[in-house]
Amino acid sequence: MGARVTRVFRNFNLENRAHREIGKAKPRAAPRHPMHKDIVKEIGESREITEAIHQKNDPLLSLLKSVYVESKDPPAQQSAKQPEALTVKDIERRPLKFSHPGDPYGILEITDVPKGKLSIVEALTALSNHKRSPKTWTAEKIAEEYSLDLKDTKALLEFFIPFEVKIIPPKTVDTKRIKDT
Template identity: 60%
Template sequence: MGSRFARMFRNFNLENRVIREISKEKPRAAPRHESVAPPSEVVDTVDTLNQKNDPLLSLLRSVYVESTDPAAEASKEVTEGKEGERRPLRFSLPGEAYGLVELTDVPRGKLTIAEALKALSSHQQHPQTWTLEKVAQEYSLDLKDTKALVEFFIPFQVKIIPPKSDDARQINAS
């Protein structure tokens, strides 16, 4: 009920107020600043900007900057040391997966998807036998990477939520 009264007061004499606002005189735009330089001086300035300045050019040629990133050098040393180290593949899916060429070996510290799934399922099914240390040793991983793998890499899980009512239709899995 209060909103009706508020709307009445808000819309009271709306047309007259709009017409009054529209008929007001519009503010004038500020005058433009007059240019001080005649057009001939502008052309001279452009010409001086486009000309070569020999003393500045010779100074520029004498400058030599060499920049190195210490982090890039450290990572290059680490990759050069591990580049030759490869380990044979522990587990692979049968057949050619998705038409890709089957791998025979992988770099140390890396896993294929099939190996990651096998390692995770082994650890989940038998955590006493397949401890993080054993998984790390078996697949030549760092312990830190193995902990991160178990914590963050979650394979697909299918969860079927039962319907709330008996009348709801359900998809058959077969």
């Protein structure tokens, strides 16, 4: 119903409005910028500019010839800021505390990890231990147990909360729950 009403107002006096719009004076177009070819023709006609372009400038040429650049790489120095490149054999490793039973995904069984790192199983175990008993599994104890940095361990415990399920109770008692059905 509303579409019919809007269509009536939209089509009212349509032909007169169209003729009025067509009959309006059109705005004048802006003047075009002189084209590149015109500029090149003007420059080509001017002999002074052409001669200045092709003329040698002896003072500038002598200054250019006097410039001499010699480049050498600085000798490679081992500074205190740049540690030596570590190979896989040089990294300190520690044996795993926990691992997956069996080989469910066809992944090679990992036996050790670098110090300062955790495997996924170890991370989940440490987080669940801390969640169950935070007084015994403090950040310091977890850092010592898994050879981690204390700052990283505190960040891990603060920002990664595994398996936290919150059940929000319904607002009214009449609402059905999954357990009720």
